[in-house]
Amino acid sequence: MLAPVFGHLLAELAAAPDPDMALNNLERYAAVVDRSVFFRVLTDHPGGLGLLARLFGSSQFLADALRRRPNLLAWLLEPRTMRQWLADDLEADLAQTLAPFAAREARMNALRRFKYRQLLRIASRDLLGDADLTVTTEELSRLADVCLAEAWRLADATLRAQYGAPLDGDGAETALAVVGMGKLGGDELNYSSDIDLMFVYGADGETEGGSEGRLANGDYFARLVREIVALLESVTEEGYAFRVDLRLRPEGRMGPVVLSLDGYRTYYAERAELWERQALLKARACAGDERVGARFMELARAVVYRPGVDASIVGAVRGMKREIDRHLPEKGGGNVKLGRGGIREIEFLVQALQLLYGGDDGWLRERTTLKALFRLTERGYLAPGLGHALSEAYVHLRTVEHRLQILHEFQTHTLPDDPDELGRLARRVGVSGSPARAASAFLRRHRAVTATVHRAFSEFFAERPAPRNRRLRVPSLLALQATGFRDPERARHNLRLIVEGRPLVPYEAALGRAMERLLPNLLDAVWQSPDPDEALNQMERFLAAVGPRAGLIELLASDTSVLAGLARLCAGGDLMTQLLITQPELMTALADPRAWERPKRARDFRTALAVVFAPGLAVSEQRDRLRQVKQAEELAIVWRYLLGVTGIDGYSREMTALAEATLAAGMLLALGPLVERHGVPRTADGRFIPAVIVGLGKLGGRELTTGSDLDIFLVYGGSDADGHEDGETDGAERVEAHTFWSEVVERVAGALGDITAAGVAFPVDLRLRPGSKGSGFASSVTAAERYYAEYGDLWERQTLTRSRICWGDRRLARRVRAMIRQHTFGAPLGPRGLKEIAEVRTRMELELGKETPGRLHVKFGHGGLVDVEFLVQALELRHGAGRPQASWPSTIASCAVCRRRCGCCPRGRPTPSSWPAPCRPAWRRRSACRRATRF
Template structure:
């Protein structure tokens, strides 16, 4: 060995002296292979570990071999560090690579005896389960130091059982697996240890289960995850676990990085920063180059604060490595370049010192030594003439870190709005009526406020002037105040929302504007405050179908099939949050009516598809799979089941409060039994799928229900079976259906289920609608049904006299136009089959014009009237108002509709200008 290099190594490390004494011959072999001078890639390290331990089957021998290897590698790293043959980034990368490979090797070794005893762990989905090992902290960021412990979390994809003679559940198997992995690495023997393993960052910390399922972890983070855990999960990285591990990590990203600028993190980080400052003073840890003032932790904290706040909108800030993200902060101009350079320089210097401290005795410490001998060793290694000269440089670099840390998210200065609060309140009082004034008084003097924690009251008082200022700037201040008061009361315990609204004036102004337009939105937010988080993060673009499907699939993916309550929660919140997004886009971005309806329909269809899949899977898990009508085995990919949407969902014209008109159709062998242990007939299987679907969609909970479902349009109505075979549906439509049922079929289309069956239904629908019909008979039947609806649902004579027009049900309203479109299909598609292609009114009317069944001007006039009336119906729904409007405002539109109604359906009808009605 090079004696000068060896001398520097031994000066730098008493631990190296011990390793040399114990393993001299092995170290000489390593030296001769040039391992002391070259860098080691992860592949190189893997080959070294494999050559040392892969052939060993005895546990004690395996533990001894990997510990001796660790000692040899530590000697090499100390040699390189003390002789400046490496740098901080290269050294921390190699240490982290070794940790990854040691964990993987221990995991593999621990698996064999467990499988021999219990069999393989099989998930409910039939796949062998892997132990997902998540590295946290410096290990996750690939920044390990010379004597780091490693922070790990153990997880697995899904629950299930082992397949051996002695059967245990997957979670217990993974707990045993993790325990053995820890023992193999952490246990101190005569040869030392490999890594100290810290598991305290797992959900609920010490005392909780050592391994957690994907679904349980997701539930924990969404319901119980705390701000410091978001901070910790920034550095999370999958060490083992393959595709399932990466999916699990992807699931955690929205918890860590909010998709908007996260103003709530400001307050949380201020509190964490203050805690760090108090800890430095309380513990007197100035000599700790990690935890002391100006230390490593403060550099990391500066970077991670910006990551938490901006990482959701600036994806480049999601990198785990401190220096990489620091450079991105400079590029994004969130930190000036001088600060970036100073922080990087200080960080690398401090990490170098950290390695010099830990090399002395292989101890997990960052405190400067107090013994003169150890101090001398350090300054000799680092190249300083004296301890004082070293401290001068150290203190200069720490001072620069301290400056940046102290100027980061400083405590907020006095809020000028609070100082001018009395003036704002005076302005507000001048425009409020007595009822509104009483509402405010009762809020501030009520029991709810008295029960609030002091901190919550303080935040509420900080928020109040901001709310008043935004309300005074609105065009309907009293309306906004009255509608927002219940919302403020419902979230005043969830003070993060108040903080966010204080920090983001734009979000507060949008909320006030929404309140002036839509009490319905305010009520949704008040009843389900969890939606406020979604509202505050909106970009006010209408959701795209693919994004909706991906989002719901990811949310449901890891919920166990028997966790119905969690499935209900996900379905409800998915529907509510996305409908809220559409409403916000409608109001604030003024999205076109047709786009709004498309989006609302997409939300419903995606919800229906997901609920159907769950219902089918639940039924099949219990009873096995049925046969289809052709004798083929059904499966999750071949369900032989479809859901038909009628009415507004069928016509792609959903509104905000619309229920769903659905019919269930199957293509199963009703007599053949399923292939599970609890066999039932194909007919009963189809029934149970429909019943479970209805339960998932309509069960009423504190969070409401997903959708109201109406199934009365099925064959024979309420007296008929809930599910019908395709053949029985065809027979009913051809032989027993009333004309109004064929009218309903015009607006029917498959919205979920198997594609081949959906195609069969489409073909059947077209064949029924394109039957040749007597136009006079169709006209009479349509007119008869329309009159019934007017009598039962339209405005009364007294209301008409008072100048009231029911936008939907009265003459000249929405239903008249819908009936004319349906008449066009039933009367004319026999000779013009293209008329039966679409289920929505606008395209039916357009096709009627193309087929010369209607003039282009008539079709255009009807479409314009239809869109005008539907747009108003949307506005009224958002405003929580009925469909009854002032008749005189709609005179011209109704006249157009009524004249066309007279020409197409009822020649005896005429539009009376003085009565604003068709008679």
């Protein structure tokens, strides 16, 4: 029965990291199952051969786990199993696993079976290349979270039955939170990690009493912690769940296993050392009471991230690493975690930068090392080349660590000395060739990686001589305060960084001289900007990102108008500045008057986006180019607005034109591969079934701003009511027209809204489509007409007042416009509808505006943008029936139309109908405020 797949089986075994081990484990597995059924499964699921070869040739402990539970192979071969599981999926699976069992021991055995079953799934995806390092470690961490939560629930229920609920001094119930530290807290767990934990309870007090009497809360929660640890660590016939390490708690091994929130607050305020602040960088409330966990995380952030820069941090972290190095000989060479150029050096470098700058720059507050590296590079704290090299090094080192531990589930970090074992490790890492050749290639790569890491670490933590005296002195604190800086200390620190450079991006001599020439003009430009503090913050980040590009610095030093524009851009915050930080070369384009001397039209943006479709580009490259072009054009639009070339209305029109051109490019990206695979949708008699995209909200009203979503829905069908919408595609893989157009719009949302290395083009929101979640992503025009006629709500009528066809077939567009007008303006809005709109607006003001004497909300607050929008929409809905000229998708245009043409707003009458007159300037002022906050 194996004959049909025998050749494939031999090829997969030969390609396994350890073919001998893979064959042995395959034989042992076949010995415990019905071989005829097993061989039939392999024949029916050819992909199962590759899975088994990689699993059996990489991990002995997982091969043993599968042999003990051979029926799990069928589960692993199900498509729904081999996908990324979220926390909700794991919780549901665990609940189903535990449901048949009530006794403590039975539930703990079931918990361990669940853990190893999920380990098989996660490791299989990892070894097959279906999950990258970030996804793998995140899934391992979520697995630990759900196991922790179950242990907490079981232990807490047991103790509450014995002693009653714990109460604080006021008689209110309090509870325990579990805080993950280290790799668990950072969502970076290994296959054989200890889980570093701390435990915190809400307040001191006493339990209410139970079968065993009462306990002080401290004693109750200490017992609870010990019970949780025992449930996880105890070895049963099914193994153990997780090893627990509590040494990161206050006082380490000598301290209590649990403290109250006040206890932690007192300890961290009086006795915390730097290493404890460093450890809290990765703290995460991962199980237990959510409210207590949230309060602890607020405390942790205040302890870790302090305003200003403390240069002593670098020396203290350097001392910690020196102490680790002192003990390394005892651990042997080749330690990928603690050795020279190892994981710990990357972590220490990242954490030192977070401690230095995270107090002032909240974007750096990231628990996961790989994501933190990206953010540090993005913000300019690491030079781009170095940030990329360290990220690649981290992925390499963590992958090696995983492949060491996946073999036997041992917590090991050391490369094997035996050449054959090293060759097998190299093949597990993914190096091809014989074990000897693989080992040689692996060592070359590994040594290059560790050399890069150690060089960066050494340069950052090296003892530095005092900086040479500059010819240009940084202004004093008193001078900075006198010239308008709200935070002169931070301003002076930023100026020092501008003059001297950051620790890992120091200036060459020529660049330093250029910076000195720039500084006087820079100070003038910053002082004249709307917000000097923010302008200087963002200017420092931009100049750090410029790095060795002396030409850009010379450009800014010599052209004060460009520098003034940059200062105004920086004063607006980091949304636009971030584009310049990631692509400093865009500054050269902005300096060219042709980039901003006149507004652009839609055809200009379409021309710019043509590079997305250059021959030979992969889909991922096309998506990145789409984002890069959109971002560059958006930056130029903002630049024109800030320089006064365009006003608020012109700015929004340009942003909308850019969005429409980007949407059209996204449709081409979506349609190309689908048409190639499925063909085009046609009716039974061969007529093409077209589609249109309806833009709503800011897109429909041509009022887009920076950061706006694109609210859209897609309608397909014929231009008349003759049933010209049912059919299927005419290609090799035929699908129904509804499926085709639904997949198109889903792909468009991804093409524009997915996060790639180049960021996001436009987030796409499909929730306003007819029927919303229950309708699929596309709707036939007949279904849309029926939905609006039978089920359409008032809020949908309001939404459709800002609708406009943005893409698609012209004849179908006429039918869709008629449908929208009929539903929106077919019957005048009556008193009940007006009351409903007023009630909704009041709820929005209370629930979303949440204004206080010191806090105003430009959009949802009293007299805000939504007031103008709802007022104008209500007037349109009331007076638009029979008056096609009474509505216009733009709010500002509708104000004028209502006043001039509808007969509903006579001049000079002090009634509510005269309100649209002052609405236009109010709308513009509020819109300008909102744009400023968005920038």
